[in-house]
Amino acid sequence: MSSVTSKLPRSFVRVGWSGVLVQFAEQVSLAAAPLVAVLVFSASPAQTAVLQVAHTLPFLLFAIPVGLLVDRLNRRTVLIVSESLRAVTLALAIVLLVTEVLTFSQLVLIGFLGAVGTVAFSVAMPAVVPQLVDRDQLIQANRWVELGRSAALIAGPASAGMLASWLGASSAFVVATTLCVLGILLLLRLDIPPQSGAPRRPILRDLREAARFGWSTPVLRTIILTSFGFNIGWFIIQAIFVVYAVDILLMTPVHVGYALAASGVGMAVGAAVSPAITRRLSLGGAALLGPLGGFGAALALAATLVAPTSVLAMLSYFLFGFGPVIWAITTTSIRQAITPVEMLGRVSSLLVVATYGARPVGAALAALVSVFWGTTGCLLLATALFAAQLLYVALSPLAKLRSLQGAAATNADPSGG
Structure with a gap:
């Protein structure tokens, strides 16, 4: 691309x-x-x-x-x-x-x-x-x-x-x-061009229109479901990481802080190198780096069950920043290219709900699983979820997109392009 x-x-x-x-x-x-x-x-x-x-x-x-x-x-x-x-x-x-x-x-x-x-x-x-x-x-x-x-x-x-x-x-x-x-x-x-003068319709009709559009467009559906699944896995890990890091990995509070900050570093690096990535990969290939980064991050943290070291924890959080920021850049661009300008606010709100609605679900799962299987069970469950969302995206129409022009064509042809 x-x-x-x-x-x-x-x-x-x-x-x-x-x-x-x-x-x-x-x-x-x-x-x-x-x-x-x-x-x-x-x-x-x-x-x-x-x-x-x-x-x-x-x-x-x-x-x-x-x-x-x-x-x-x-x-x-x-x-x-x-x-x-x-x-x-x-x-x-x-x-x-x-x-x-x-x-x-x-x-x-x-x-x-x-x-x-x-x-x-x-x-x-x-x-x-x-x-x-x-x-x-x-x-x-x-x-x-x-x-x-x-x-x-x-x-x-x-x-x-x-x-x-x-x-x-x-x-x-x-x-x-x-x-x-x-x-x-x-x-x-700031001077923002006004939206097109579409007729004002009942609120429920507008909501149904956005929900139908988001669900019936395969690429958008993939983005929404992946965001939901990713955040469930992410908050399973977030809910137990500090306890696991201190009690099992024997990390000091300072090293825990370094690990958490590594995600921000990963985001900065990912955003900085994204032009080089998008020049060498297709649009779908670049987007796939998000789920791949999430799976790699979960795998690195799960590896601490065998090799308990803070280095793997920091690598995990770096990957949790690196892959998802490239996902954010590419999928936000795809969403903007696919969605009619007069519907962008409602479709953006669907992503916000999917992202933030998944977080209490992930935290609740972590609380439940930790009661029976401890932090080990939580790490293994999160790794399985990240593997599933990677497989889902790899087999989806999103992974097949070549360019933003092809993404925009999904408006007319929901099969992707």
Whole structure:
């Protein structure tokens, strides 16, 4: 597959930098919230778990409704409102912290409301990109987005920890708020072409249309089901990794942190080398690296049952970042090429629900399996799931795609191309 590299439009660069700022702010605030909970409220593990639920539940509750809004409203407005909501909640947290009246319940509520803004941005961003760049620039543009996300995942949590240590917990919220405001200022100058004037129809009809489109298009169905399966396996591992690393692999907290950070490094490396990969492989071949990376990562971690070493754990998390970021770049581009622009918000919301809906399923499976078969059973189950999703994608129409033009042809011919 050839990869066309050309200068991206200024409008995309503006929204891209806004996305970088927004994601950096999100990662700083996500890391700062549990720090505040522990340092200010001496929160228990159960309370920090509640805080994590508050940050993730909006993805399940609001992704579909937000997808409808993204397809019905001006997408620039949705982006600005979503980030304004996050900025306001962060500013409120600062005020309550400084005046020493913040309670744990308020921190949970602020996290929940801020996450609603994150949901809206996450659904709207993939819908905006195809309106700003040509089809042959989609992979280049999505690589740009993923590089920014990788940088935020690596630097955001570390920045929050340093700020909280040096200047106090509220300083991390100050930085996150400032980044949000800068992102909003970039969006205020953004010019997004309006969607086509399709007739306004009943909400349930719009939802059925998007669900039917996503399920009846084999390539999209493969992407949705693979995202669901991947995240089940990923959260089985996430649920037990720290306990397994400390108790079985005898890793120190520092080495556990290195292992977790390795996924961000893998993402950055994967995004950096993706142009070379897409030049040498077909579009479907590049996408297959995501499931292949997931299976390789699970296999590396399962190998620690025989050879308990932290090196294999770090390799595992590196692969968990490397393969999936290439999957994200390629499949987001495919989704954007296949989906009519007026339906992009709703189809993006289906992916968000599949991704985040799988996470509590994976965590619940880990809890159940660990009761009977311990962490060993969890690692073997996750490896089997990653093997199954690799086989599923390898035999699917997605693996046979040659180019974005072939992907777009699935609109007219659902058999793929």
